[in-house]
Amino acid sequence: MAGKNEFYWRRLHSLLGVIPVGLFLVQHLVINHFATQGEEAFNKASGFMGNLPFVIFLEFGVIYIPLLFHAILGIYIAFTANNNPIRLGWFRNWMFTIQRISGIILLAFIAWHVWETRIQKAFFGVEVNFKMMEEILSNPVVLILYIIGILSATFHLSNGLWSFLVRWGITQSPKSQRISSWVMGIVFVVLTIIGVRAALAFVYPDLFVG
Numbered sequence: 001m002a003g004k005n006e007f008y009w010r011r012l013h014s015l016l017g018v019i020p021v022g023l024f025l026v027q028h029l030v031i032n033h034f035a036t037q038g039e040e041a042f043n044k045a046s047g048f049m050g051n052l053p054f055v056i057f058l059e060f061g062v063i064y065i066p067l068l069f070h071a072i073l074g075i076y077i078a079f080t081a082n083n084n085p086i087r088l089g090w091f092r093n094w095m096f097t098i099q100r101i102s103g104i105i106l107l108a109f110i111a112w113h114v115w116e117t118r119i120q121k122a123f124f125g126v127e128v129n130f131k132m133m134e135e136i137l138s139n140p141v142v143l144i145l146y147i148i149g150i151l152s153a154t155f156h157l158s159n160g161l162w163s164f165l166v167r168w169g170i171t172q173s174p175k176s177q178r179i180s181s182w183v184m185g186i187v188f189v190v191l192t193i194i195g196v197r198a199a200l201a202f203v204y205p206d207l208f209v210g
């Protein structure tokens with residue numbers, strides 16, 4: 001990739017990370033959070049999303065194709081970018097490196113997660129509901145791996161939003177970038193709490209439902 005073309009590819013990569021992939025991630029975490037209200041509430045919320053008309057086209061158009069594009073270009077960027085946080089050692093450089101590392105963790109996590117919750121359903125008729133997630137997450141090692149996956153996703157999106165705002169010229173001054181760091185820090189904490197609470201609710205429902 002060179003010159004002007006690279007500029008447009010990177011812009012498209014950046015945009016797709018927020019719309020639709022980032023929006024989908026937020027929606028997904030919020031729907032999962034219904035698990036904290038019990039099995040029935042979760043099944044109802046996820047059933048509503050799963051029964052939307054043309055759901056397969058929505059899934060491909062809004063999730064898989066944009067995510068695949070973002071991931072493929074993301075791998076290229078991750079392995080060609082200049083990661084050097086040790087020598088330069090400042091906060092933003094670390095964020096830049098962790099952005100790439102979390103992207104690679106996400107690639108493995110999403111592939112595994114989609115296999116378990118979508119592909120098996122399509123090929124082997126496995127039913128996707130609260131019980132299925134409860135079974136998957138009842139293995140403590142899997143629960144820990146899921147929490148690592150959730151943390152990677154919430155970090156990647158919130159830090160990604162910070163760089164998105166810079167890339168699109170929305171936060172240009174050092175002051176606006178400092179404010180944006182705090183706002184995205186809060187976004188990270190809130191999304192992580194939502195995501196981790198949801199995962200725990202499948203295996204420790206007593207923590208949430210009174």
Ligand code: HEM
Nearest residue numbers: 014017018021022071074075078103104107160163164167
């Ligand atoms: C939940 C799924 C994902 C979401 C919501 C997401 C979102 C984002 C966002 C918003 C950005 C910031 C764009 C910018 O800098 O302007 C970004 C950057 C990035 N993403 Fe993702 N992404 C996801 C999955 C992945 C995957 C699977 C990879 C594969 C390795 C990846 C690799 C990258 C890389 C390397 C960057 C940095 C780009 C740069 O600094 O120019 N992402 N992502």
